[in-house]
Amino acid sequence: MATVDAVHEAAIQVLLRDGAERLTTTRVAERAGVSVGTLYQYYPNKQALLCAVLEIHLGKVADAVTAACESARGKAMSDIVERVVEAYLDAKMARRDISMALYRIAAEIDGAAVARRSLQKSVKSLEQSLRTAPDFALSPGNFAAQMMIGAIAGSTRAVLEAGASPAMVRNLRHHLVLMCRCYLAAVGSCGAAQP
Structure with missing residues (x-):
C-alpha cells in the first residue's frame, strides 16, 4: 500500500532529521504528503507508528537471515555460519543511520517485544x-541457534553504537564468523546439554 509505505x-x-523527541504525527503526515487523519487511519499514535517502523526494519533483517539459511541448507556448518553472519550484517549496515535511530527509540515503544519476534524467526x-x-549435530531444542543469533545481534549493536568505522565492521564480520564457528564446533563436539 503506497500510503502506508510513504x-x-x-x-x-523525520526521525533521522529531528530525532524521536521532535517526531510528531503531524510532521510525519506533512512529510508523507497525507493528512493527519489519513495517518491516524493506520496508526492511532506516534508509538504505534514507530513500533511499525521498527517491526518493518527488523523484519527485513529476519528475512535476510531466513533467505541466507534457506540458501545454505545442506551446506557445511561453517558455510551456514558465514552466510548468516553476512546476511545479518548486510541488512543492519545497509542503513546504519536507521539502525541507530531505532536502537535509541526501542525502549520507548516496547521494542523488546518486536525484537523478540524478529529474533525468534531468525533462530528458527x-x-x-x-x-x-x-558436519554438525544440533541437540534437541534451539538453544545453540538462539545463542548464535543473540551473539550476532548484540555484537552488531555494540559496534554500531561505537561508531562502526569500516575497519570495525570488517573486524566484526571476521570475528563473528570465527566466534560462531568455534562456538558451534564446541557445542557439536561435546554434545553440550541444552536446558
Missing part, C-alpha cells in the same frame, strides 16, 4: 538450516 518512509526521515531459520549440515 508514511513509514516519512517517519524514518538457523536451527532448521543447521539441522541439514552434514
